[in-house]
Amino acid sequence: MTTAPPAPAVDAQRLEDFMSRAVADLAAAESAVAGYIGDRLGLYRALADVPSATAAELAAATGTHERLVLEWLRNQTAGGYVEHRDGRFRLPPEQALALADDTSPVFLGGAFEILASVWADTAKVERAFRGDGAIDWGDHDHRLYHGVERFYGPAYRGSLVQEWLPALDGVVDRLAAGARVADVGCGYGLTTTIMAQAFPASTFVGIDAHAPSIEAARDGAVAAGVADRIRFEVRDAGDVPAEGFDLVCIFDALHDMGDPVAAAASARAALAEDGVLMVVEPRAADDLDDNLNPVARMFYAGSTFLCTPSALAQDGPHALGAQAGPAVLTEVLHAAGFTDVRVAAETPFNLVLEAR
Ligand SMILES: C[S@@+](CC[C@H](N)C(=O)[O-])C[C@H]1O[C@@H](n2cnc3c(N)ncnc32)[C@H](O)[C@@H]1O
Structure with a gap:
């Protein structure tokens, strides 16, 4: 019989430090449900519309239950999201800007929707961990897809036309003159x-493997008045x-994607001789x-529950994960046949690579 090694000594101060961090995480995790509820019920938006409100006024403005609204406001105040004085x-x-305005560049509401979908899918995640690691992108709680659009939307609205496209050599001039563009894995489009709104002389093809996303993308293009210049395909x-x-x-x-090298190679084969591939990935x-x-x-958390299982569901050779980093992404693009690869731009959440 072997004797178990002695347990490592516990440092009381380090334990206290860790407990403080972990309790703060638990408070934030539970408060994310409050964030989701505030976003869904319009509590943040109604509160943003007035200088201040009592719980009764906010409940009346949103058609919600006053006592629950009061408790929600107390949680929000404890988290520093809301301020409080004399019952207002x-x-x-x-x-x-972060919680009530969908169009702001720092809007976070989409993240709450993604979190709601992840919690709803924990049984699938558990099965994936015990099994082959796979969850098809299309098998998630439906809130994921809308949440992804709302989560990434602020960066796209604030950076794509303003920073990312201008960071690519000569691309804006071509788009302005009239270019052909493909958006691969376009999701809700x-x-x-x-891009179609910004460059009226250009035409666009959006492709995605997830049929419901393509349907939403078509509706979005019609609503934006650009459907005549975009074709969406599953x-x-x-x-x-x-x-x-x-x-x-x-x-x-x-x-x-399960085979990012094959996807990038397919993009390369679809380019004109002097065409450019732009890859935007989480920073x-x-x-x-x-x-x-x-x-x-x-991102590592989202990658564990969403991105890596999606890649594993496609039986490909690589599951890059959402924090692959520029060196691995560059290797993938080189393996796909691109010879000239560079990081063209970086924003707080995103990395933009240009490949030729
Ligand atoms: C995180 S979402 C991003 C969607 C969109 N580009 C955006 O930024 O909002 C990833 C998208 O990649 C799509 N996707 C994953 N694997 C794919 C594949 N092999 N072929 C086409 N689309 C794929 C998914 O269906 C999903 O819409």
């Missing part, structure tokens, strides 16, 4: 629509139509030790 509650303008990224595109884009989707450093921050922590 106020959403400061900075918090209003927000990026396709934003199609795999390994089969980009070879139409001689000037620009192929892959927004926050390459790492969700990350190459090494785990350099990714120990809240943004990377959030």
